[in-house]
Amino acid sequence: MSSITRLGTANTYDNALRQLTTRQSQLSKLQEQLTAGKTILRPSDDPTGAAQAERARTRMARVDTDQRALEVQRNAMATAESTLGDAVKAMQDFRALAVQAGNTALTAADRASIAQQMTTLRDQILGLANEKDSNGQPLFGGLGSTAAPFVDQGSGVTFDGVAGQAATGTVSVPATLDGHATWMNVPTGNGVFAIAQAPGTSTVYTDAGQVTNPSALTGDSYSITFSVTGGVTTYDVMNTSTGTAVASAQPYAAGQAIAFDGLSLVAKGTPANGAALQVSPSTTTSLFGVLDSAIAGVRDATSSGAVAQNIAQALVQVDAGLARLQASRGVAGDLLNRVDDIAGRQENRSIQLEADRSRAEDLDMVKGLSDFQTQQTAYSAALGSYAQIQKQSLFNFIG
Incomplete structure (x- = not known):
């Protein structure tokens, strides 16, 4: 005995409508x-x-x-x-x-x-x-x-x-x-020490001086005092930080270097008796x-x-x-x-x-346009299918 599957007209309509709605939603x-x-x-x-x-x-x-x-x-x-x-x-x-x-x-x-x-x-x-x-x-x-x-x-x-x-x-x-x-x-000064004229000194001047032996530098302050006796000029160097003499009665010649404790300077001019130069560590x-x-x-x-x-x-x-x-x-x-x-x-x-x-x-716009066109075609097909189902009626088969 054969089995006959029967689909009701209403059920067919519902399926077609669901398909159409789904396609429309996807297209939207x-x-x-x-x-x-x-x-x-x-x-x-x-x-x-x-x-x-x-x-x-x-x-x-x-x-x-x-x-x-x-x-x-x-x-x-x-x-x-x-x-x-x-x-x-x-x-x-x-x-x-x-x-x-x-x-x-x-x-x-x-x-x-x-x-x-x-x-x-x-x-x-x-x-x-x-x-x-x-x-x-x-x-x-x-x-x-x-x-x-x-x-x-x-x-x-x-x-x-x-x-x-x-x-x-x-x-x-x-x-x-x-x-x-x-x-x-x-x-x-020169970044290591600075030289200045003592107050009242104006006839002797120097360059900025230079370091000759870094290991001999003390970082102390000094005074260079000039003495003029019988037309002969000499100078004494005193470490004013320690109060000790560094050099005494050294002959002075303009333009010659005065060197001591790792530094030297060139004095020029004609110092008066008692004129002095002051040497101090560089500051900022x-x-x-x-x-x-x-x-x-x-x-x-x-x-x-x-x-x-x-x-x-x-x-x-x-x-x-x-x-x-x-x-x-x-x-x-x-x-x-x-x-x-x-x-x-x-x-x-x-x-x-x-x-x-x-x-x-x-x-991805290329893929998006392709998907849209595909979905549009599917929607049109679903719409056509639904229209055909709507036309179906038992009276179409009664001759």
Whole structure:
């Protein structure tokens, strides 16, 4: 006995309608995906993919924040490097004026005029030290506030910032430079010891001196006192730190080296009886103190010997100040290179994160269009099938 499977008209209608509804829903979703260009329209579509895309977006936002902070730091360092370049140029002009002032043919009025030009350059350099970036932050304030870090008190320039350099964000690139190290840390003398005329001494002067035997240096202070007896000039060297004599009644000859305890200096001029030179360990002073001393040495010198001594000392310290500025400029340049390196790494990271996000949620448009066309064809077929089923009736088979 054969089995006959019978399908009711209503059941056939329901199956066809379900197929049609499914096809229509799939077609609508594909159309949404094509419009948005994404495979994930809502987290429920693919929770894992949605989480991956959100994680990539969060990291991209963090990188973008770091890139903006880095651009601020780049601009600050570029401004600092340019400002230091201007300061170096002004210092070179200042040095040229100091050399010019050493001409013994100049009158006191001539030197006063040169001193005024040097003062103008000194004020210009002070202005550069207080330069600010585009956000109003002092370039050389260190860890200080937005107030001008270098204050001219009349008796000298003081540093009102905080030594050090400030870094912002997570990239650890300073947004400011250490103004104290740049402008307030110039070694006196030749960097090892400094020579000065004792009060009342003006007819003998020296060069900056040099180290001849580092192992023999004591780090003590000395006095070189000249004596003139019967037209013969001699000198005594006293260690003023220990109170002991180092050399006694040594014959003096202008232009010959005076050497002791690992150092030497060349004295010139005609020292008067009792004239003295003082030798002390090098310390640090501010660049503005160097400039002020040089200006005073040019303006207030009362003899050619005093001018020569003042200019010799000034040039050594101006050169030391120039070296500090150039070193700080080099630091700014290195930081700019570092910023470029970090920016390159951040850009690569951003590209990688964008690729991760795209893989997680973006639609392959070629595949999406192909799927849409396939689904559209299937929907049309389902629609035609449903239309045919609707026409079926028992009366069609009653003849």
